[in-house]
Amino acid sequence: MSFQSLGLSEALLKAVSKKGYKTPSPIQQKAIPPVLEGKDVLASAQTGTGKTAGFTLPLLHILSENPKQKFRPIRALILTPTRELAAQVYANVREYSEFLNLRSAVIFGGVNQKPQAATIRQGVDILVATPGRLLDLQSQGLLSLKRIEIFVLDEADRMLDMGFLRDIQKVINSMPDKRQNLMFSATFSKDIKKLAHGILNHPVQVEATPENTTVEAITQKVYRVAKGKKTGLIIKLISEGNWKQVLVFTRTKHGANRLCEKMVKSGITAAAIHGNKSQGARTKALSGFKSGRVRVLVATDIAARGLDIPLLPHVINFELPNISEDYVHRIGRTGRAGANGQAISLVSADETSFLRNIEKLIGEKIEVEIVEGFEPDPNASTEPIKPGQNRQPRNKSRNSNSNNSGGNRNSRSRSNKNNSRRRNDRRN
Numbered sequence: 344m345s346f347q348s349l350g351l352s353e354a355l356l357k358a359v360s361k362k363g364y365k366t367p368s369p370i371q372q373k374a375i376p377p378v379l380e381g382k383d384v385l386a387s388a389q390t391g392t393g394k395t396a397g398f399t400l401p402l403l404h405i406l407s408e409n410p411k412q413k414f415r416p417i418r419a420l421i422l423t424p425t426r427e428l429a430a431q432v433y434a435n436v437r438e439y440s441e442f443l444n445l446r447s448a449v450i451f452g453g454v455n456q457k458p459q460a461a462t463i464r465q466g467v468d469i470l471v472a473t474p475g476r477l478l479d480l481q482s483q484g485l486l487s488l489k490r491i492e493i494f495v496l497d498e499a500d501r502m503l504d505m506g507f508l509r510d511i512q513k514v515i516n517s518m519p520d521k522r523q524n525l526m527f528s529a530t531f532s533k534d535i536k537k538l539a540h541g542i543l544n545h546p547v548q549v550e551a552t553p554e555n556t557t558v559e560a561i562t563q564k565v566y567r568v569a570k571g572k573k574t575g576l577i578i579k580l581i582s583e584g585n586w587k588q589v590l591v592f593t594r595t596k597h598g599a600n601r602l603c604e605k606m607v608k609s610g611i612t613a614a615a616i617h618g619n620k621s622q623g624a625r626t627k628a629l630s631g632f633k634s635g636r637v638r639v640l641v642a643t644d645i646a647a648r649g650l651d652i653p654l655l656p657h658v659i660n661f662e663l664p665n666i667s668e669d670y671v672h673r674i675g676r677t678g679r680a681g682a683n684g685q686a687i688s689l690v691s692a693d694e695t696s697f698l699r700n701i702e703k704l705i706g707e708k709i710e711v712e713i714v715e716g717f718e719p720d721p722n723a724s725t726e727p728i729k730p731g732q733n734r735q736p737r738n739k740s741r742n743s744n745s746n747n748s749g750g751n752r753n754s755r756s757r758s759n760k761n762n763s764r765r766r767n768d769r770r771n
């Protein structure tokens with residue numbers, strides 16, 4: 344299938360070809376036609392599938408077909424959970440609309456609101472926003488959603504995880520009832536289905552390739568290692584492998600900072616990205632990483648959400664996530680667009696049950712390797728760290744350090760899964 348056959352305008356096809364895209368990704372093939380027909384769409388897709396173009400291209404097509412309105416009221420709203428995602432979606436909107444007479448803007452918190460308000464005052468057709476700043480500006484009378492024609496809720500599951508449900512409802516209440524709605528989510532919990540039911544009108548449901556097939560495209564490996572030797576091992580792997588662009592996940596903000604410092608000390612350029620970093624610091628870290636100035640980006644799960652880093656060759660789990668689905672999200676950042684990726688996990692004894700749960704989820708056993716000098720501690724307990732056991736992991740390992748900040752849970756019942764996720768997010 345080609346982009347031409349999807350019925351997109353010449354101006355959009357030109358922008359797509361300028362981006363170097365040859366064929367539409369599966370989610371684009373499935374989502375673009377119903378959106379162009381004006382239908383509501385519920386899409387199951389995560390970052391890396393090309394979902395942004397999946398909703399942006401038809402949205403731009405529709406807006407550019409209808410006559411421009413004199414004062415340029417906001418006609419399309421794209422709501423995203425994080426600032427980073429908002430910035431990336433906006434960058435995509437800008438690129439795809441290069442040859443169209445449409446104006447767009449992005450607003451998010453953590454930065455001065457004045458320039459954002461000034462841009463909106465001049466008139467924008469498409470607004471990309473995070474919920475907090477959007478409601479802030481709206482309550483000050485600096486923007487109106489009364490003329491919205493298309494509403495996109497991106498990463499709806501993350502929105503709920505981050506506690507944005509009430510904000511989303513407020514946003515919806517301030518838009519006209521007659522509008523087209525598009526909702527994207529990587530997962531479909533009961534809460535998401537309920538939200539979709541409240542927002543969407545007879546939606547067409549589309550799905551990108553199931554998450555598990557993403558895993559098949561990626562080479563996965565586990566290094567069993569003593570907890571206290573993880574830092575040494577990760578530095579060895581990155582240095583000796585001469586890896587140039589590595590995304591490393593840690594469970595906690597402090598863990599990210601500590602690891603980053605140690606990498607820098609050993610001569611590897613690294614930057615940390617997490618919730619305690621200012622917007623400026625996050626943007627700088629990400630742009631340094633993308634440009635190749637920074638070899639290693641150390642991130643917590645939530646900070647990494649929605650990061651647009653194409654063709655990432657290496658992802659390392661410095662610690663395994665306690666929620667198995669997060670493993671799939673993390674490693675989904677490698678091996679994009681057909682390129683080969685490598686996902687490595689450093690696993691200490693107390694993460695054994697996390698590993699088992701992950702293997703159960705992905706339906707395969709991950710190859711295990713042990714590096715000489717970085718062997719696992721045979722005396723370490725395999726009992727997972729429990730909440731409140733932060734500083735002193737209960738094992739006899741001489742090598743164990745205090746890298747864990749607790750809150751990790753191994754087995755969760757379905758009912759406490761969401762709470763557990765929320766706790767995690769707050770920590771990040």
Ligand code: AMP
Pocket residue numbers: 363364365366367368371389390391392393394395396651652653679680
């Ligand atoms: P997304 O899932 O929207 O975050 O997109 C993931 C990455 O895939 C981004 O770097 C896009 O620029 C890229 N991408 C999107 N659509 C295509 C396509 N049809 N062909 C190749 N790359 C694409």
